Amino acid sequence: MANTPEKSTASASDLRRMCRRSHAAVLATTAIGHKQVGDGWPVASMVVPAIDIDGAPILLISELADHTRHLKADARLSLLFSGSDNPSNATSQIQTDTARLILFGRAIADTSAAVRNRYLLAHPDAAQYADFADFGFYRVDVEAAYWVGGFGKQRRLTGKQFLIDDCDALKEGHDQIINHMNADHLDAIADIVAHETDHANDLGWKMISIDCDGMVLGTDLPESPNIRIEFPHPVHAPTDAQQILVEMCKKSRDLKA
Incomplete structure (x- = not known):
């Protein structure tokens, strides 16, 4: 397996990958009608986001939850993503046991099939x-990102710097790419x-x-x-x-030869 060179700071790609590899995130909202604290209190809860093709988080949350009423x-x-969430996939200097990323944004209800x-x-x-009546999808419109990678390591980005804003073609062609790769x-x-x-390559991997x-x-193996x-x-x-898949495949086969 190819080694990844160490970096002293985090690129936008690194930070999106950190989100994609995280199993969960801490959601902070502003209390409205909470049963235990007054309006305006910061309230934290645990959520399980998915990350869209461009890097935007997607939430599936219940209308019965306090955080949904707040939003x-x-x-x-x-949203707080922790570097320790998936340490086996961590990249040195970027995602460590103490690394964390905060995304600031607004939750926008989204009923589209794509989301x-x-x-x-x-x-x-x-x-x-x-599809329960009380559940709904929300896409987060990211306005800013703040990464801390450890002592003396931090980076601040705007939402436009964090997200990929010109990947509509990739979104539209997603299923076609998957079907083509898996068929041919x-x-x-x-x-x-x-x-x-480091995984065995003979397990019937599919995209x-x-x-x-x-x-x-x-794979189909549980x-x-x-x-x-x-x-x-x-x-x-x-x-x-x-192009990038062809390049990756060629590189792997050249090394086998």
């Missing part, structure tokens, strides 16, 4: 309750797994999803969890994704 009155929120599908690709078990290029996926990870920063692969493979640089369109 309906005041859409502003903060629903994106969330369920990341969390398929949520399909059991996603399973051998290429296996070669990339062999080169980029589950793709985004501007990388792809998620899975004991084999999904894995994420990062791209060396962001992609914005299906043609970019095709």
Whole structure:
């Protein structure tokens, strides 16, 4: 597996990847009608976001939850992602045991099929309750990001710097890319797994999803969890994704030769 060089600070891609690898986040909202504290108090809760193709968090939350009522009155929120959430996938200097990222934004209710599908690709078990009448999807309009990587390491970005704002073509072509790779290029996926990870490449890996920063692969074996493979640089369109996948496959096969 290729080694990742150490960095002294975090790029926007690094921070999006940190979010994508996190299993959960802490959501901070402003209390409205809370049973225990007065209006205006900061209230923290745990949520399980999915991250959209461009890096925006997607939430699936219940109307019965305090934080949902708060967001309906005041859409502003903060989301805290911890670097210790998935240490086995941490990148040195960027995602450490003490690293944390705060996203500031506004929760916007979104009933589109694209947002629903994106969330369920990341969390398929949520399909059991996603269509309950009291549950709804919210996409977070990110306005700012603040990363702390440890003592003396920090970075502040605007929402426009954090998100990829020109990947509509990738969103529209997502399913076509997945179908094409799984129908015609399973051998290429296996070669990339062999080169980029420590996982066995003969487990029948298929592409589950793709985004501007990388792809998620899975197998039909219940004991084999999904894995994420990062791209060396962001992609914005299906043609970019095709080119980078060809390059990754060629590199893996050149090293095998």
